[in-house]
Every structure is written in structure tokens, then in C-alpha cells.
Amino acid sequence: MAGNRTFTMIKPDAVEAGNTGAILDQITASGFRIVAMKMTQMTKADAENFYAIHKERPFFGELVEFMTRGPIVAAILEKDNAVEDFRTLIGATNPEDAAEGTIRKKYATSVGENAVHGSDSDENAEIEGAFHFAGREMF
Numbered sequence: 038m039a040g041n042r043t044f045t046m047i048k049p050d051a052v053e054a055g056n057t058g059a060i061l062d063q064i065t066a067s068g069f070r071i072v073a074m075k076m077t078q079m080t081k082a083d084a085e086n087f088y089a090i091h092k093e094r095p096f097f098g099e100l101v102e103f104m105t106r107g108p109i110v111a112a113i114l115e116k117d118n119a120v121e122d123f124r125t126l127i128g129a130t131n132p133e134d135a136a137e138g139t140i141r142k143k144y145a146t147s148v149g150e151n152a153v154h155g156s157d158s159d160e161n162a163e164i165e166g167a168f169h170f171a172g173r174e175m176f
């Protein structure tokens with residue numbers, strides 16, 4: 038069975054630190070199939086739109102600044118129970134609270150610079166995947 042989909046970004050901190058390969062390896066070793074993937078850099082407008090839900094939060098400006106400071110790796114992933122299982126794989130937002138072995142525990146350096154994004158619902162996975170990829174880029 039094909040399963041369902043989630044959307045991820047390897048964030049600028051993890052790309053800068055050279056952790057892209059190790060993170061992708063952990064993702065695929067955990068049973069996720071890559072449906073779409075690219076390296077790209079978000080503009081300020083892209084990040085403001087992508088994170089519009091957080092625009093009233095005190096960390097919004099910092100988040101936009103961080104997410105646009107260098108390239109990211111964006112990907113759509115497929116697995117049974119993809120959204121929930123991927124959130125488990127990445128761990129809590131704050132790496133201090135993340136479980137041992139999770140991607141954020143291993144690679145995040147702070148609550149803001151936390152290495153990876155994972156969609157929080159099937160609906161948002163669809164919206165976020167469509168934000169970054171055209172249909173012909175999904176396989």
C-alpha cells in the first residue's frame with residue numbers, strides 16, 4: 038500500500054552543518070519513500086507565506102530570518118501514517134525535550150534552529166507540498 042504523505046524541510050542550520058545526507062539516510066531508513074525533493078532557498082515572502090499561521094507569534098521575525106538565510110532541502114515523503122510517524126521521528130520542537138535518537142535530538146541546536154520541519158496534519162502536508170512542488174515534480 039502506498040500510504041499517505043507528509044512534507045519536510047531540512048532547515049538552513051542542518052544544511053549549513055553538512056547534515057543533509059545523514060538526515061535523509063535516517064528518514065529513508067525509517068521507511069519513508071521520497072516522492073519529491075529539491076534544494077532551494079526561500080525568499081522572505083515565501084517564508085512569511087509558509088509560516089503565516091505563526092505571524093502573531095513573538096518569534097515570527099526570527100523564524101523568517103532563519104529560514105531564508107541559506108538553502109533548505111524540501112521533500113514530500115510517503116509512508117503509512119506519514120504525518121504522525123514523521124513527527125515522532127523528528128522529535129519535540131525544542132531539542133532539549135526531544136527523545137533520544139530523534140533527528141532534532143541529534144542535529145538541532147535550539148528551539149528555533151531545530152534542523153527539520155514536519156507537517157502537523159494531512160491537510161497541511163498537502164498545502165505545504167503544493168507550496169514547494171508542481172505536480173510534475175512528484176513521483
Ligand code: RTP
Binds near residue numbers: 091096149150156157
Ligand atoms: P515545524 O513546524 O518547523 O515542524 O516545527 P513544530 O511544528 O515543532 O513547531 P511550531 O510550533 O510549528 O514552530 C515552527 C518553528 O518556529 C520556530 N520556533 N521558534 N524561538 C521560539 O520560541 C520558537 N518556537 C518555535 C522553530 O523553528 C519551529 O520549528
Ligand code: MG
Binds near residue numbers: 155157
Ligand atoms: Mg509546525
